[in-house]
Amino acid sequence: MFAGEDEVLQGDLKLRYAKVQALMRECALDALLVSTNLNNLYLSGRIFSGFTYLRVEGDPLFFVTRPVGLCGSNVYLIRKPEQIPEMLMELGKRMPECAGLEAGAVSHSSWMRLSALFPGADLKDCTALLSAARAVKTPYEIVLMKKTGSRHAAVISQFPSVYEGGMTDQEWMIEMVGLMLKAGSLGIFRVAGESMEAFMGTVLAGDNGGAVSPYDFAMGGAGMHPSYPVGQCGIKLERGMAVMADIAANFYGYLTDCSRIFSIGRLPQRALDAHRLSMDIHSAITEKGVPRASCEELYQLALGMAVAAGFDDCFMGGAQKSRFVGHGTGLVINEQPVLGMRSKSVLEQGMCIALEPKFYIAGVGAVGAEDTYLVGDKGLSCITQSSQEIVEL
Amino acid sequence: MFAGEDEVLQGDLKLRYAKVQALMRECALDALLVSTNLNNLYLSGRIFSGFTYLRVEGDPLFFVTRPVGLCGSNVYLIRKPEQIPEMLMELGKRMPECAGLEAGAVSHSSWMRLSALFPGADLKDCTALLSAARAVKTPYEIVLMKKTGSRHAAVISQFPSVYEGGMTDQEWMIEMVGLMLKAGSLGIFRVAGESMEAFMGTVLAGDNGGAVSPYDFAMGGAGMHPSYPVGQCGIKLERGMAVMADIAANFYGYLTDCSRIFSIGRLPQRALDAHRLSMDIHSAITEKGVPRASCEELYQLALGMAVAAGFDDCFMGGAQKSRFVGHGTGLVINEQPVLGMRSKSVLEQGMCIALEPKFYIAGVGAVGAEDTYLVGDKGLSCITQSSQEIVEL
Numbered sequence: 001m002f003a004g005e006d007e008v009l010q011g012d013l014k015l016r017y018a019k020v021q022a023l024m025r026e027c028a029l030d031a032l033l034v035s036t037n038l039n040n041l042y043l044s045g046r047i048f049s050g051f052t053y054l055r056v057e058g059d060p061l062f063f064v065t066r067p068v069g070l071c072g073s074n075v076y077l078i079r080k081p082e083q084i085p086e087m088l089m090e091l092g093k094r095m096p097e098c099a100g101l102e103a104g105a106v107s108h109s110s111w112m113r114l115s116a117l118f119p120g121a122d123l124k125d126c127t128a129l130l131s132a133a134r135a136v137k138t139p140y141e142i143v144l145m146k147k148t149g150s151r152h153a154a155v156i157s158q159f160p161s162v163y164e165g166g167m168t169d170q171e172w173m174i175e176m177v178g179l180m181l182k183a184g185s186l187g188i189f190r191v192a193g194e195s196m197e198a199f200m201g202t203v204l205a206g207d208n209g210g211a212v213s214p215y216d217f218a219m220g221g222a223g224m225h226p227s228y229p230v231g232q233c234g235i236k237l238e239r240g241m242a243v244m245a246d247i248a249a250n251f252y253g254y255l256t257d258c259s260r261i262f263s264i265g266r267l268p269q270r271a272l273d274a275h276r277l278s279m280d281i282h283s284a285i286t287e288k289g290v291p292r293a294s295c296e297e298l299y300q301l302a303l304g305m306a307v308a309a310g311f312d313d314c315f316m317g318g319a320q321k322s323r324f325v326g327h328g329t330g331l332v333i334n335e336q337p338v339l340g341m342r343s344k345s346v347l348e349q350g351m352c353i354a355l356e357p358k359f360y361i362a363g364v365g366a367v368g369a370e371d372t373y374l375v376g377d378k379g380l381s382c383i384t385q386s387s388q389e390i391v392e393l
Numbered sequence: 394m395f396a397g398e399d400e401v402l403q404g405d406l407k408l409r410y411a412k413v414q415a416l417m418r419e420c421a422l423d424a425l426l427v428s429t430n431l432n433n434l435y436l437s438g439r440i441f442s443g444f445t446y447l448r449v450e451g452d453p454l455f456f457v458t459r460p461v462g463l464c465g466s467n468v469y470l471i472r473k474p475e476q477i478p479e480m481l482m483e484l485g486k487r488m489p490e491c492a493g494l495e496a497g498a499v500s501h502s503s504w505m506r507l508s509a510l511f512p513g514a515d516l517k518d519c520t521a522l523l524s525a526a527r528a529v530k531t532p533y534e535i536v537l538m539k540k541t542g543s544r545h546a547a548v549i550s551q552f553p554s555v556y557e558g559g560m561t562d563q564e565w566m567i568e569m570v571g572l573m574l575k576a577g578s579l580g581i582f583r584v585a586g587e588s589m590e591a592f593m594g595t596v597l598a599g600d601n602g603g604a605v606s607p608y609d610f611a612m613g614g615a616g617m618h619p620s621y622p623v624g625q626c627g628i629k630l631e632r633g634m635a636v637m638a639d640i641a642a643n644f645y646g647y648l649t650d651c652s653r654i655f656s657i658g659r660l661p662q663r664a665l666d667a668h669r670l671s672m673d674i675h676s677a678i679t680e681k682g683v684p685r686a687s688c689e690e691l692y693q694l695a696l697g698m699a700v701a702a703g704f705d706d707c708f709m710g711g712a713q714k715s716r717f718v719g720h721g722t723g724l725v726i727n728e729q730p731v732l733g734m735r736s737k738s739v740l741e742q743g744m745c746i747a748l749e750p751k752f753y754i755a756g757v758g759a760v761g762a763e764d765t766y767l768v769g770d771k772g773l774s775c776i777t778q779s780s781q782e783i784v785e786l
Contacts, residue, residue: 037588046619049588049607067605067613067622068713101501107587108496108504109518125502174574181567186621187592194500195430195442199580212460214442220460226439227646227724228579229460253620320461331620 001059002044003072009045012140016043017054020133024056024126030096031055032126033084033114036105038190038331039130041253051081055093063087085117100126105192131192135328135336136350141254142374145330145352149256149372149383152249155183156260157386159245163262163393169232169243170224173203176247186250192332201247202231209244209366210318218322218356219244219366239265242365242390244358248333255333257354258384259370262391271367272390274359277309278368279388281325281357285339286373289353289380295343299325302339302357311359318360326355329372351375352383394452395437395465402438405533409436410447413526417449417519423489424448425519426477426507429498431583431724432523434646444474448486456480478510493519498585524585528721528729529743534647535767538723538745542649542765542776545642548576549653550779552638556655556786562625562636563617566596569640579643585725594640595624602637602759603711611715611749612637612759632658635758635783637751641726648726650747651777652763655784664760665783667752670702671761672781674718674750678732679766682746682773688736692718695732695750704752711753719748722765744768745776 001010020043024032034040034052043052049066062075063084070077076087088095099118103111104127115123137145162175177200181187189198196215204221213220213230223229237243246259261275281302289298302325306315316322324340327333329352337345339353347353353375358368369388373380394403413436417425427433427445436445442459455468456477463470469480481488492511496504497520508516530538555568570593574580582591589608597614606613606623616622630636639652654668674695682691695718699708709715717733720726722745730738732746740746746768751761762781766773 035587037590041620047607047622049609066607066609066713069605103501103505105500107498108494108501109520110587111501111504112496127502171575174571177574177580178567178571181570182564184617186618187570188590188621189592190590194428194503197430197581197583199582212462214440214459216442216459224577225579225645227434228581228643229440250621252618320459 001072002046002062002070002075005045008140012138013043013045015138016133017059019136020054020130021056023129023133024100027100027124027129028098029056029100029124029126030098032100033117034102034130035110035114036102038105038192039102042130042134042331050078051084053084061091081114081117096121098122098124100124100129102127102130104128131336134330136348137330137352141330142350144252144254145256145372145374146383148249148251148254149258150385151183151251152256152258153384153386155180155249156245156258159260160262160391160393166236168234168236169203169205169208170234172237172243173232176203176245180247180249184251188250189248190255190332192334196334198230199228203246204232204244204366205235205237206241206365207363208233208235209242210360210362212320216322218316218324218358219360220320237264240267240364242267242271242361242367244366246370253331255329255331256372256384257329257333257356257370258372259356260388260391261367261369262393264393266392267364267390271361271364274311274314274361275367275369275390277305277311278357278359281305282355282369282371282388285326285355286380289347289373289375291347291349291375291377293347295337295339295345295347296341298339299341299343306357314359314361316358318362325357326353328352329354347375349375349377353380355380395439395455395463395468398438401533405531406436406438408531409526410452412529413447413523414449416522416526417493420493420517420522421491422449422493422517422519423491425493426510427495427523428503428507429495431498431585432495435523435527435724443471444477446477446481454484474507474510489514491515491517493517493522495520495523497521524729527723529741530723530745531743534723535743537645537647538649538765538767539776541642541644541647542651543778544576544644545649545651546777546779548573548642549638549651552653553655553784553786559629561627561629562596562598562601563627565630565636566625569596569638573640573642577644581643582641583648583725585727589727591623592621596639597625597637597759598628598630599634599758600756601626601628602635603753603755605713609715611709611717611751612753613713630657633660633757635660635664635754635760637759639763646724648722648724649765649777650722650726650749650763651765652749653781653784654760654762655786657786659785660757660760660783664754664757667704667707667754668760668762668783670698670704671750671752674698675748675762675764675781678719678748679773682740682766682768684740684742684768684770686740688730688732688738688740689734692732692734692736707752707754709751711755718750719746721745722747740768742768742770746773748773
């Protein structure tokens with residue numbers, strides 16, 4: 001535990017350790033050596049450079065390379081990971097026989113270096129185990145998610161106040177980003193995996209809502225430049241366009257995801273119908289999204305509603321469709337589980353799910369609402385609560 | 394080559410291939426299979442999801458998983474990397490005997506999956522080879538770096554126009570970010586390695602200039618929250634404070650690095666002297682920074698000047714000092730080489746170097762200028778040209 005942490009966080013970390021340790025027992029892991037920012041943050045409540053060493057019982061040891069001055073119980077400053085085995089011995093800790101390393105997240109070079117710390121040990125990938133732990137929020141994490149969601153919704157309600165006729169999508173996006181930062185969002189956008197990246201979010205206006213992107217976001221957008229091909233593309237906002245504002249919030253290290261649609265004047269009926277259908281899908285999944293609900297079935301429920309209403313051609317994209325309708329969120333925007341095709345996951349109480357049934361209407365733009373929900377015993381409860389209706393400008 | 398690329402980029406990519414291929418010959422590599430956003434961008438001029446396969450001779454093949462619709466010569470849409478070997482065979486390409494994969498950048502899991510594509514081949518890490526290639530810019534890259542640097546400097550000159558008395562460091566930072574985005578910066582901040590991250594940059598006011606951070610930036614700052622502990626910390630800007638504004642620019646996928654110091658009223662003489670010394674170090678290194686200059690010797694030159702002037706205690710930080718005075722920049726903010734302790738690198742013509750001799754003066758803040766330079770045959774020429782003097786507010 002780092003010095004100076006408040007008691008609430010301290011107590012909550014104990015719950016996280018217990019959860020991770022239960023998963024470790026299932027995989028017969030003696031210990032984890034964690035080195036990514038993301039999982040160090042999860043296991044300590046702060047970003048530091050170094051390693052969290054968690055045995056299947058007891059509190060973790062923190063081996064810190066940076067910053068100097070970070071101290072606390074079980075905190076040891078080191079220069080390099082090769083010091084860890086001797087320090088474990090000095091502390092009278094047995095070396096693990098089966099150790100977990102983040103194979104899915106650290107580089108192959110780092111894996112080779114870290115695996116040499118435990119000669120003879122059986123090494124396993126603990127990336128999925130830690131994702132599974134992170135997916136189900138602890139009580140304090142739920143407090144932070146709810147506070148973030150509430151602040152997120154409040155910022156979105158201000159977006160129309162910074163709209164001016166004749167703006168481009170990019171100009172409005174810059175104003176939205178300003179509001180989000182002024183409200184206290186940290187700006188930094190974290191995403192798991194090796195190829196996703198984003199600058200806070202996207203604003204998709206008109207046909208750019210159907211533009212394809214290399215990134216696996218629900219709606220892509222062409223972006224401003226081939227070196228960052230996602231999101232707004234610099235077009236002028238014009239009558240009849242739908243504008244999807246999808247700017248993430250990160251006030252305490254936890255991300256909520258929420259999109260709203262603004263229209264320049266009134267949209268054609270088909271776009272309004274698609275948006276209404278999105279709201280209906282939210283209602284349906286909200287009700288069915290109880291603990292143990294199948295994530296694939298929830299996706300199929302959404303897809304089925306889209307098909308039944310004659311909107312399957314534009315559900316979750318145009319030329320390139322996403323095969324999911326929702327995803328976990330938390331320390332990263334793409335936590336587990338995925339509500340999508342071939343998902344084997346089930347919902348669990350305490351998961352936070354961003355639900356985003358979206359439609360691309362050619363000639364109009366992207367429509368559909370996105371909100372973040374908490375899985376409770378009676379279904380999903382929204383933590384980014386505000387009207388999902390299209391706001392006509 | 395992707396369809397629609399302009400001729401200038403096409404010609405420039407050929408130069409990049411030739412450079413990488415020359416380095417491949419030195420390592421006896423037959424082929425590289427690149428999968429990171431960063432090196433795909435370097436080798437194609439755009440971000441895509443998929444793989445660049447470059448043999449030691451000829452143009453690369455692009456195996457694209459996303460987006461659909463990306464086409465061109467040597468561009469093949471695939472669903473998964475396991476299709477690559479059969480496609481190579483269909484195209485009549487010999488399988489490599491010695492292949493390079495990005496061991497230092499892809500996850501261990503990805504390495505395992507990709508290495509299985511080339512059974513029997515000798516596999517090597519090509520991360521450093523690609524970094525070395527990226528470090529020396531091609532003519533078109535130099536054009537983009539210069540354009541970025543010039544636009545970067547123009548934005549910084551506007552920072553005083555959005556300052557208002559009584560602001561916090563964070564409030565001013567938000568205004569600076571707004572100016573940078575309005576000028577066309579893409580916002581996205583790319584950094585190589587496994588633990589660095591940043592949201593566009595930092596603003597360090599007063600004693601926060603000496604606060605330690607887990608990240609290996611020259612000056613850290615405490616940040617607003619333990620989940621992102623770097624940069625501005627929310628303090629009110631007050632008389633006698635130095636404020637270091639260090640916001641990166643990225644207009645075309647290439648990052649330039651430039652910091653300027655603003656003071657609230659006049660700073661104490663020791664801070665002014667340290668800043669003057671920073672400018673003198675810039676001049677000295679500018680002159681000595683010719684091709685084949687030792688990067689460690691350039692660092693020692695800076696350190697020696699700091700020691701001689703009695704500023705060694707506050708050179709490159711307070712409680713936690715950085716052991717470098719400059720670094721490459723380009724597609725990532727931390728390209729090779731490092732002008733630091735134990736660096737074995739030498740400068741080469743075409744490198745772009747951010748030089749940042751900085752000092753932390755307790756009770757005042759961080760001072761010292763940062764500029765990005767191009768290595769030419771007569772030394773360094775500045776591409777973020779503007780006055781390095783402290784701007785008194």
